[in-house]
Amino acid sequence: MADFKKSVVYQIYPKSFYDTNGDGLGDLKGVTAKLDYIKELGADYIWMTPFFVSPQKDNGYDVEDYYNIDPRYGTMEDFEELAAEAGKRGIKLMLDMVFNHTSDRNEWFQKALAGDEKYKNFYIWKKGKGPGVPPTNWESKFGGSAWQYVEKFDEYYLHLFDVSQPDLNWDNEEVREEVRKVIRFWMGKGVKGFRFDVINLISKAAFEDDYEGDGRRFYTDGPNIHKYLQELNRETFGTDAEIITVGEMSSTSMENCFRYAGEDSGELSMVFSFHHLKVDFMGNEKWVMVPYDFQKLKDILFSWQKGMAEHRAWNAVFWCNHDQPRVVSRFGDEGKYWKQSAKMLGTVIHCLRGTPYIYQGEELGMLNCDFEDISQYRDVESLNYYRILQEKGMAAKDALRIIQIHSRDNGRTPMQWNGGENAGFTAGTPWIGISKNSGFINAETELADEDSVFRYYQKLVKLRKDYDVIAYGDFEALAEHHPQVFAYRRTWKDEELLVVNNFYGRDTVWDSGLDLSGFEKILGNYEGGNWNGGRFELRPFESVVLFRRK
Numbered sequence: 001m002a003d004f005k006k007s008v009v010y011q012i013y014p015k016s017f018y019d020t021n022g023d024g025l026g027d028l029k030g031v032t033a034k035l036d037y038i039k040e041l042g043a044d045y046i047w048m049t050p051f052f053v054s055p056q057k058d059n060g061y062d063v064e065d066y067y068n069i070d071p072r073y074g075t076m077e078d079f080e081e082l083a084a085e086a087g088k089r090g091i092k093l094m095l096d097m098v099f100n101h102t103s104d105r106n107e108w109f110q111k112a113l114a115g116d117e118k119y120k121n122f123y124i125w126k127k128g129k130g131p132g133v134p135p136t137n138w139e140s141k142f143g144g145s146a147w148q149y150v151e152k153f154d155e156y157y158l159h160l161f162d163v164s165q166p167d168l169n170w171d172n173e174e175v176r177e178e179v180r181k182v183i184r185f186w187m188g189k190g191v192k193g194f195r196f197d198v199i200n201l202i203s204k205a206a207f208e209d210d211y212e213g214d215g216r217r218f219y220t221d222g223p224n225i226h227k228y229l230q231e232l233n234r235e236t237f238g239t240d241a242e243i244i245t246v247g248e249m250s251s252t253s254m255e256n257c258f259r260y261a262g263e264d265s266g267e268l269s270m271v272f273s274f275h276h277l278k279v280d281f282m283g284n285e286k287w288v289m290v291p292y293d294f295q296k297l298k299d300i301l302f303s304w305q306k307g308m309a310e311h312r313a314w315n316a317v318f319w320c321n322h323d324q325p326r327v328v329s330r331f332g333d334e335g336k337y338w339k340q341s342a343k344m345l346g347t348v349i350h351c352l353r354g355t356p357y358i359y360q361g362e363e364l365g366m367l368n369c370d371f372e373d374i375s376q377y378r379d380v381e382s383l384n385y386y387r388i389l390q391e392k393g394m395a396a397k398d399a400l401r402i403i404q405i406h407s408r409d410n411g412r413t414p415m416q417w418n419g420g421e422n423a424g425f426t427a428g429t430p431w432i433g434i435s436k437n438s439g440f441i442n443a444e445t446e447l448a449d450e451d452s453v454f455r456y457y458q459k460l461v462k463l464r465k466d467y468d469v470i471a472y473g474d475f476e477a478l479a480e481h482h483p484q485v486f487a488y489r490r491t492w493k494d495e496e497l498l499v500v501n502n503f504y505g506r507d508t509v510w511d512s513g514l515d516l517s518g519f520e521k522i523l524g525n526y527e528g529g530n531w532n533g534g535r536f537e538l539r540p541f542e543s544v545v546l547f548r549r550k
Helices: 028-033 035-041 076-088 107-113 173-188 225-235 254-260 294-310 327-331 338-350 380-391 396-406 443-447 453-466 468-472
Strands: 009-012 045-048 065-069 092-097 147-150 155-158 193-196 244-248 270-272 355-359 474-478 485-492 495-502 508-511 520-524 535-538 543-549
Touching: 028 035, 028 076, 035 076, 035 453, 045 193, 065 076, 065 173, 076 092, 092 173, 173 225, 225 254, 254 294, 294 474, 294 485, 327 338, 338 453, 338 495, 338 543, 355 453, 380 396, 443 453, 453 468, 453 520, 468 485, 468 495, 485 508, 495 535
Parallel strands: 009 045, 009 355, 045 092, 092 193, 193 244, 244 270
Antiparallel strands: 147 155, 474 485, 485 495, 495 543, 508 535, 520 543
């Protein structure tokens, strides 16, 4: 059986990873070409965002054909070569499956539009409440109404995301069987992991107006969600003990995640939840400029660590992905303490209870894109909200500043391989701009430097393999109300681990009251360190990992 508790997953956004044919887009051959780099880091799985045939309205999360590879990324032969070469290096592949919705170019939706009743029932159609009035007041996640009118039927279809992404009707057994066929097909190609996009939105409840929010309470963690996941597990990936699964859970509750990722629930191996990445929002509102709330960040991460452990459920732990800003820009320091803060943030995540995910470039300490004009952005969500913010009366420069902080493009600028032209990503013109800092933040430079962020991440990955306490241990929060310190203890059998981090760019002291006899430092981002008598004197962004056997 796959031991996902000792595993580390490396996430690749293929479009921005490495381009082998000079068209400015990363490709599957580019992933194959860089397998030795990922092997050196120590990752066990590669999760790739969708590379299926797609019109690319939402960077591949609008799937036109689940069985074929988009020619811009390569061919099925390229995928098979990647799987074989990864296998030789002991690396398994995890695919990103988008089953809440399809592209409107998908054959199923095209047949629905043509009036084929079978395929019309693959999607969610409702009559409006009156001429020009949608069935409900739900909002799309990307802004605007979640309903699109089709004159031919005098009906609306539901799209929780872009208008080009109609939602599938999971209450239709035929839809669920088509989904199972897709998963079985990729299992047949040797895939050993699946990440399910916004999977907790597939079961819709009542179609009613929401006078409190944007509609999400009517379709999040819906009435049949656990039934559908158990069915999917039983009929597909659950038949292979080597396969691991992770569900992306949008605006979920911890109580539901106990079931989604419970040891005996028969659903998924683990879940992504995003509550800790909303601490720089205003409630659920992302497009604002507010400082992040450190106490809230601790409270959320600690409560999920404790709650999931108590219910024998498993978390994916992460800071970054293709939808998030770069963590060093978000919670660390882009200047003097760039390296220390990048290492500290890595330590916080990698020693937690849960399977760590590293997003391409995170292991280098990559930063947010430094775009200065809206024309440089490509993300549909960012462009929509740039317009919406101005329609609400915001000045263009203020709207741009918010986009610079929160845009998904922050995580989508090309991987920085070297300090040369286009950061070594492409010999052509890159599909999106490259950060100006690639001269000093790049893989070539960091591989040659034993003190680099990359070498530190390599040590973090190895720690999980070497110390059972990190993979299997219990979790205890420490320094819960300290204004600067993020600390916790892990215990397993006779092993004990202390993880102490200063989250800020100024010195601090934490009187832990702990007996530290027998502890040795196994990792840190500074030389030496002072914790005499249990009193930690921490330098800016200092990180210390201590270990002892009882």
